[in-house]
Amino acid sequence: MPTRRGFLGHAGAAGLAAWLATHADAIAAAADHAHAQSRAAAPRLENLSPAQARTIEAVAARIVPSGDDGPGAREAGVIWFIDRALGTLFAGARATLLHDLESLPADFADHDAVAQDAQLASIEAGPLFGQLHFLTVLGLLSSPDYGGNRDQLGWRLMGFEDTHAYEPPFGHYDRDYPGFAPPAPAAGSRS
Amino acid sequence: MSARRYRDGETVDFAVIGSGAAGGVLARELSQAGFSVVLFERGPRFTPGMFRHDELEYWFNYGLINDPKDSPQSFRGSPDEVARPILDGGTPPAFYAQMVGGSSNHFTANYWRFHEIDFHERSVLGAISGTGFADWPISYAELEPYYTKVEWEVGVSGLAGASPFDPPRSKPYPMPPLPVKSSGVLLERGARQLGLHPFPAPMAIASTPWRGRPACIHCGFCMGFGCEAMAKSSTLYTMIPEAEATGHCEVRDLSYVFRIATDAARRATGVHYFDAAKREHFQKARAVVLSANGAESARLLLASDSASFPHGLANSNGLVGKYLMFNAGAEVLAEFEHELNEYKSVQVTRIVHDFYDADPARGFYGGGGIDARIGPMPIVWALETPPGEPRWGAGYKRWLRSFPRTLKAVAHCTSLPLETNSVSLDPQLKDAWGQPCIRVTYRDHPDDLAFAAFLQARAEEIVQAAGALRTWRYPVVESTASPHLLGTCRMGDDPESSVVDREHRSHEVRNLFICDGSSFVTSGRGQPTMTIQALAFRAAGHIGRHARANGI
Structure with missing residues (x-):
């Protein structure tokens, strides 16, 4: 904002x-x-235990990893969005999600990336992964007002900004546009 | 604003139900003609500053649209299935902005006129077996003056004469096209390469200051969002304030009409409604105009049954709710070398109508148009991973980064009218007011899907000719939800095969008029609102004429 x-x-x-x-x-x-x-005070967990939050954050960090190409879901504070959303917008999904989460090893967050990726690959088709992917994307790309997308990091990762007003040119290809020239009539054009 | 207030006991000339694209026009036209009007709207009234750039709220929390938490719907593919309820978290099968101005607030504002062929296509092509494919009772020529009225009085930007396929028009557009975006330049480049005829998209968005409203500020939050700049030509900013300025029109928002009352003489006497506190009221009216959209208008008629109308109001022939059409469609994602930044400005700046007409040589019915745009904003874009792309990991992150370099080429297509596709009352589900809920039964005709796939392939060729580095076709799937709600009270001369006559008067109730997407006989090519509003201007003239002649 x-x-x-x-x-x-x-x-x-x-x-x-x-x-x-x-x-x-x-x-x-x-x-x-x-x-x-x-700008509210430093958040604290409201709907997740620290262990649950640690596991979910580790999953989110494999969905959109940090790396040489810049920060990812962890740095964007996706977990704070998810924690808050499970008590508000998606409160109805909390119980099932936390139950399904137990199918991941309790120490998932301590495994190395290769092991984590292998575990995620094995659950990719299931509802738990779908739910965590959904919440990670929302936490990365919804307005920072909802607790995630810190410093608009998710938006910046994608190359998106919201500045309320723009003027042309908007992108590379409309920069030198010469103006619309009506074409010759179409052969056999109808109506 | 000198808005008039009426008392429930006072008989007004017209109760207009629904303040969207059609209802806003009808209220304005009838009140400007001197009639007293109460315009009923179930949702709230927004001021411009209340619209937010909040994709989560508007796309995932029903911020503007009908909310299944208080008004669930159900869905099934065919009449022999039991419909499953679509509850919180799901997309309502028939969705619309529930607020003053209706879906003209959150629409994309593509304002294509129908072509002449749309009104008599059945005569040209012949019957299509198993469908209700039919001619309209009116022609393009009859509607042309009202298309012009929409362009000049509601406010449409465009360029007359730019398309060799455009039907005749009596006047140019009042405003020039909106500034071209990179998607428009690329669509134009690719289409010309292939010998096609792209042209500037007509949009109901002000490109210059117009009738007291400012020009678009290109904020980008357009499709699925409301316009805080007042540049989008919603009835909230155009028709409705003009209706109120007459001193004859009251907009009664947060007022949910749940029943149209009739007497023993089979005349409508007024409307029963709930106020914001769920208290029941009755507003007397000399005539009722129903413009609640193609799903809610049908629901209200079916729910207004009585001894005289045991199958629902105006439904002796059983056609209310039938022939629902969604407009089929398909999308191609394309990535280019440089930034397009499609998240800026309006969705669409160039379109292609070379495939508008159906061609029997293809082996299936269908016609449509192609545009290029960003589509949804970051969240939905990121969730709609195209086929073959990873959903997580470094590859997913790389794909996310391609966002500013992508566009979606969208194919907008016909839907055939099928009697089995319908809005009906769910036998079990009730809303938070105890009223029966909408049950949608819908399965695309095989030709609708075949044509959508055909046009998707043409769209892909265009973006490839424009130099796309990579393209992806999203799967063409059967529709389960739509904001295009068409055909459920179809117009016709024969009372046996239609619900309203050519002047939008119901065949069975002399002082009940129905005008919105429900009036459509065929679907058009995927951009219905322009025609909904042209019909509304035309209907208002007929309704006013009947009212003055004591004919209601």
């Missing part, structure tokens, strides 16, 4: 004075609210 100042600065630069005159307060208030939430 952009800060209030950052947002106003960007929007102003984009020449959106008329729009801002009517909507800046509402948008900025929403952005500030979201920002305050994500």
Whole structure:
């Protein structure tokens, strides 16, 4: 989320004075609210035991690993999203997930990456992996307000940003676009 | 805003049920004609600042759409199956934005006019066995002035004359096309390479300031999101404020109409509804206009049964809810060398209509259009791993990183009208108000899937011709859910084979009019809202004429 100042600065630069005159307060208030939430005190586990959290975080870290190509699910704080979501949005899935989690070795987090990957490969088709994959992706890429995607790390990994307003060119291929030239009529064009 | 308030005991001219693409137009037209109108909306009213860039809330927590936690639905593939309930966590088979402005808030805003062929395709191609394939009772020429009205009064950006396939038009677009994106440039490049005729997409999004609204700020949160900039031409920002400004229209939000009342003379007398506190009310009206969408309009008719209408209102022939059409579709993911950044701006800037018409030589029925876009935003994009790509590990992470260099080429296609595809009342499920829930029965006709696969292959050829490094075809699968809710109260001249006449009056109840996606006879090519609104403008003229002539 952009800060209030950052947002106003960007929007102003984009020449959106008329729009801002009517909507800046509402948008900025929403952005500030979201920002305050994500600045809340250091989180603590609410719906997972430390052991459960350790296992889930280890799985998440194999789904989107850290490496030479940059940080992954662990650094993005995906586990904090998952912990919170299992008490809120996905509270209904908590009991089954924690039951299924017991099918992984209690010391899963202490295994090396090769062993962990072999274990995950063996459960990839099952519901536990599907659920953990789903929650990992959500924790990586949902708004930081929900506890994951720390410092927008998930968004940055993907090359996504949310700055509320853009101006063309948007990408490489529309940079030197010469403008639309109507084609010759289609042969046998109908209606 | 000089919005009028009416009392329940006061008889208004019109109770309009549903404030979406059609209901917003009807309320505006009827109130501008001087009639008193209460516009009923089950959902809340958002102000622009309430719309958020929150993919989790809007795509996974029913932030804008109907929520199975209070209104579950059920689904089955065919009538001989027992439908399974779709509860919290599932996608409702018939989904729509439940709020003032309805799905015109969260839609993608592709505004294709139907072509002339859409209205008389049955006559041209002949019958298709096992289907309800039929001509419309109206022609493109009859609807053309109302398409123009939508473009100018609701607000559509586009370029007249850019497509050799476009039907005749009486006026150019009021606003130029939105700025082209990289996906548009590539679609155009690839299509031209293949001798096709790409053109700027008509979109119901302001490209310049228009009728008091600002131009699009290209924020990117468009499909599935509401517009905080007021640039998307939803009825929330266009028709509804204009209706209220007449002083004759009250928008009654958080008001859930659960029954249309009729008397012994088989006339509608008003609507029963719940307020936000679930208290029952009755609003008297001289006539009822039903525009709740192709699923909810059918449900309300079926739930409004009585001694005079034992099978549901306006349903003596049993056709209410039948011939549901979703619009089939298919997608191709394509990766390019450089960044496209498709997450910016509107979804679609170029389209291809070269495969719009059906071609019997293919061996199956179908027609459609192709566009290029990002599709859903990061979460859904990351969950929709294409065939052959890893779902985890270093390979998955590499694939995630390709996000800014990808586009989705989407094939938008026909669905044949089948009597077995339907909205009906689930025999068991009740919603949080004790009302019967929607049961959707749906299985794509084999031709729908065959054509979707055909058009997907054309889309793939286009992105390959544009220089894609890699492409993936997502599997073409049977539909289980859609926001395109069409055909369930089809229009026709024959009361035996249709629910409403060519003026949207129900064949059985003189002062009950039904106008929304349910009126469609055939599906069009996958972008229905433009036609829903043109029908609504046209219907409003007829309804007003009847009302003035004491004909309701």
